[in-house]
Amino acid sequence: MYTRKQTKSIKVGNLLIGGNAPISVQSMTNTDTKNIPDTVSQIKRMEKEGCELVRVAVPDLESCYSLPLIKKEINIPLVADVHYDYKLALKSIEFGVDGLRINPGNIRNYEKIKLIINSAKKKNLPIRFGINSGSLDNDILKKYKKITPQALMESADNMVKILEEVNYHNIIFSIKSTNVIDTIEANYIFASKYDYPLHLGITEAGPPFQGIIKSSVGIGSLLFQGIGDTIRVSLTCDPIEEIKVGYEILKALHLRQRGTNLISCPTCGRCKVDLNKIIKKVERQICNIDQPLTIAVMGCMVNGPGEAREADIGIAYHEKTGVLFKKGKILGKFSEKVIVKKLIEEIKNMSDKI
Numbered sequence: 001m002y003t004r005k006q007t008k009s010i011k012v013g014n015l016l017i018g019g020n021a022p023i024s025v026q027s028m029t030n031t032d033t034k035n036i037p038d039t040v041s042q043i044k045r046m047e048k049e050g051c052e053l054v055r056v057a058v059p060d061l062e063s064c065y066s067l068p069l070i071k072k073e074i075n076i077p078l079v080a081d082v083h084y085d086y087k088l089a090l091k092s093i094e095f096g097v098d099g100l101r102i103n104p105g106n107i108r109n110y111e112k113i114k115l116i117i118n119s120a121k122k123k124n125l126p127i128r129f130g131i132n133s134g135s136l137d138n139d140i141l142k143k144y145k146k147i148t149p150q151a152l153m154e155s156a157d158n159m160v161k162i163l164e165e166v167n168y169h170n171i172i173f174s175i176k177s178t179n180v181i182d183t184i185e186a187n188y189i190f191a192s193k194y195d196y197p198l199h200l201g202i203t204e205a206g207p208p209f210q211g212i213i214k215s216s217v218g219i220g221s222l223l224f225q226g227i228g229d230t231i232r233v234s235l236t237c238d239p240i241e242e243i244k245v246g247y248e249i250l251k252a253l254h255l256r257q258r259g260t261n262l263i264s265c266p267t268c269g270r271c272k273v274d275l276n277k278i279i280k281k282v283e284r285q286i287c288n289i290d291q292p293l294t295i296a297v298m299g300c301m302v303n304g305p306g307e308a309r310e311a312d313i314g315i316a317y318h319e320k321t322g323v324l325f326k327k328g329k330i331l332g333k334f335s336e337k338v339i340v341k342k343l344i345e346e347i348k349n350m351s352d353k354i
């Protein structure tokens with residue numbers, strides 16, 4: 001049975017992460033942060049897709065200057081992603097970001113990390129500390145010889161110790177590896193020791209096909225055990241896809257309801273219509289519907305009527321005709337040519353009323 005692990009509630013701008021807050025979906029821009037129009041335009045597309053927090057890369061001082069200009073154009077919390085140079089983190093705080101993401105493994109000097117913490121404390125700003133397989137502390141790597149869940153956890157333990165010494169608790173952790181099993185194990189250990197919120201993800205998961213599978217297995221396994229407060233699916237593609245996949249993972253686990261849930265069969269020799277083409281058409285036409293409707297499009301009468309009846313709305317094809325169901329009742333039998341149009345009309349009517 002699903003029981004969510006109780007974590008502290010952390011406020012990032014207008015978004016609560018942890019505690020009883022819904023598991024949020026976040027992403028990161030892949031534009032040059034100095035290019036304000038492109039970055040704002042990408043964030044606006046992300047917002048439309050349901051992104052609830054956005055991170056931007058801050059690799060230099062000029063990017064810091066863009067931060068307030070980007071922030072005033074967008075509606076979701078803006079987090080600065082800073083590596084190596086602690087001064088960029090201090091500048092980002094000064095320029096009004098809603099949160100920071102730093103990776104202690106590549107800032108390395110704890111006195112500099114403490115300077116960032118002190119500055120964040122003054123503004124009551126949260127920081128996500130990212131423990132990442134790609135930038136683990138050298139001493140830890142020497143000790144363990146390779147990346148292991150224990151190596152990742154030792155780095156996280158060291159960081160928690162420093163944060164607790166300076167009495168800073170406004171924190172979110174992420175422990176990510178390209179290895180799905182290491183990520184699951186390390187996050188599992190972290191969640192059993194600490195109650196800081198966890199940001200889940202499989203780092204550098206790859207191009208969409210592989211990345212979606214790795215992320216679904218890694219993030220999904222942890223979420224199913226009640227672990228995780230916010231997720232980012234990391235894919236080599238348009239970040240819009242990351243958000244879509246994030247919601248699909250949450251929907252599959254019944255943790256969030258956003259957008260339609262499409263059920264369709266793989267087809268077999270019994271199917272007499274081009275279901276592949278039909279489903280693509282349906283997908284295109286419902287992509288802007290945010291309401292949580294379950295829609296079934298099934299290839300024949302074997303499983304078709306059962307699934308279509310259970311869904312909010314659905315078609316069960318039979319030879320070259322189809323039976324349209326709505327809320328468990330038959331609306332009629334229609335020819336192959338008109339049934340998809342009827343389905344879309346009904347879906348639009350239903351979504352207007354929700």
Ligand code: SF4
Pocket residue numbers: 265266267268269270271298299300301302303304
């Ligand atoms: S619903 Fe019918 S067409 Fe689809 S996979 Fe099952 S048996 Fe085949």
